């Protein structure tokens with residue numbers, strides 16, 4: 001029956017539910033994102049059962065909570081804990097001002113698939129990965145998902161289809177076209193800027209650029225994204241051919257709100273990798289398969305890739321794209337981005 005929502009459609013609904021503050025059902029659990037939770041819903045969840053707070057191993061390590069399961073901690077919520085307590089565990093912005101939140105006790109027995117699925121869903125909704133969970137019978141009107149299939153879906157590659165394309169003269173090249181691709185999972189659209197008319201049977205000069213509102217649009221001095229974007233387009237314009245993928249994976253996949261939380265932590269003295277970890281994220285949450293899929297979709301099988309990131313080269317190669325050359329993309333340092341660039345080369349393996 002085609003009118004019954006598929007798993008992917010139901011997951012898309014669930015992301016929206018969580019973002020507006022509505023709990024969802026994952027397996028036998030009622031699940032709410034702490035970031036959008038309000039006191040009345042916390043009270044109602046408490047009336048149903050004893051809640052636990054699912055956190056990623058990264059966040060739990062910062063909070064000195066024991067991690068018994070792979071990448072996951074289930075913190076027991078004390079009876080007198082209020083919404084502010086939960087929010088402080090979810091959001092590290094106040095960690096330095098109120099370092100002692102514990103002692104925190106974590107569960108170690110039982111099945112954790114629903115908790116893992118809840119955290120993966122929060123990340124895919126670009127919410128802080130901190131989920132309040134209570135065992136519950138299904139509640140009418142709430143989106144219901146099975147944990148195993150949800151985990152498999154969130155780990156799988158998202159299909160994408162072209163929706164529109166048009167000529168778009170640019171400063172870097174008057175002969176440019178912008179292509180829009182839409183993922184089937186309801187996620188952010190991605191763009192391809194095709195410069196000139198690159199032949200499909202030869203390696204194309206290519207750049208996979210991850211969105212950076214602060215760098216690309218505002219000209220932030222904290223990162224190298226804006227200068228890299230324009231240098232790549234200019235190089236392609238001068239060469240007369242190229243393809244730049246503009247991937248909407250802001251903040252290495254954590255979203256702009258979380259990136260600003262990370263910047264706030266950086267202002268407190270943490271580096272870019274530590275800040276991501278304190279928020280509960282990995283260093284890099286991007287799905288690098290999207291770039292490979294889009295290049296193939298555009299008809300390219302081999303690239304000369306403009307990047308300093310060896311992981312991008314490895315990823316394309318593992319997804320059937322021939323990287324015949326890595327073209328470095330070095331941009332000037334300034335006093336605001338020099339620590340960031342050092343961390344990229346020391347911790348993230350960038351060749352700078």
Ligand SMILES: Nc1nc2c(ncn2[C@@H]2O[C@H](COP(=O)(O)OP(=O)(O)OP(=O)(O)O)[C@@H](O)[C@H]2O)c(=O)[nH]1
Nearest residue numbers: 210211212223249250251252259262272307308309
């Ligand atoms: N989470 C987080 N994301 C950041 C930060 N600074 C920049 N970004 C994001 O990082 C992404 C760019 O990643 P980079 O590591 O600079 O570059 P790369 O794309 O991996 O490698 P290159 O191809 O060499 O540029 C963009 O999505 C930016 O929004 C930060 O401090 N924290």
Ligand SMILES: [Zn+2]
Nearest residue numbers: 212215223225
């Ligand atoms: Zn940037």
